[in-house]
């Protein structure tokens with residue numbers, strides 16, 4: 621049995637929550653850490669966790685790549701965090717922009733704004749001792765790592781992690797997790813990373829409803845993909861699948877302080 625450490629259950633693809641969780645369970649996925657991106661998706665995430673408290677755990681977030689989000693939207697999210705911090709398991713997803721900076725003449729200014737916003741959110745994570753689920757791909761990872769360290773954040777995961785090996789090494793050495801998606805089944809970059817990152821530092825996720833290629837091409841995306849991710853990690857580690865899946869679930873429980881059902 622495995623835990624999906626990052627899924628967008630607020631998405632319309634998962635309107636039928638009971639069916640989503642039933643399908644997940646049929647694939648040995650017994651729990652989902654659900655992340656939000658702004659005030660309205662956060663509200664839907666809280667509703668999902670309230671509807672299925674034994675298998676859905678909510679994080680509230682503010683997505684760093686959503687171009688329409690303003691500082692007023694960030695105020696709404698901080699108000700939500702003040703109201704709900706006691707019933708969530710983390711802050712996420714939050715982070716730094718990267719893909720949305722491509723081709724922008726004001727990329728440096730947008731990154732500066734992104735850093736300030738992230739720091740505001742990290743202060744709240746500190747105040748309520750919440751772990752952080754980060755979106756900080758490629759060149760954004762090093763800045764996010766510095767931001768975590770500067771605020772003394774102890775628990776964090778770099779979701780759908782991709783960064784130069786030296787940055788990944790620094791993340792792992794700092795005690796943070798890196799999370800792997802179904803791409804590990806068919807993408808060499810992810811496979812190489814999983815081969816050397818200690819199992820103690822790995823999480824698995826679907827980032828559903830994100831669509832994947834390879835053997836997942838054309839399939840509806842959701843938490844059910846994570847058991848296949850766990851199986852592939854076991855192959856790469858040359859360890860029994862059952863042990864690896866147990867280890868990955870324990871990692872998720874440790875990071876988000878989940879009660880093992």
Ligand SMILES: [Zn+2]
Nearest residue numbers: 626655713827
């Ligand atoms: Zn996501």
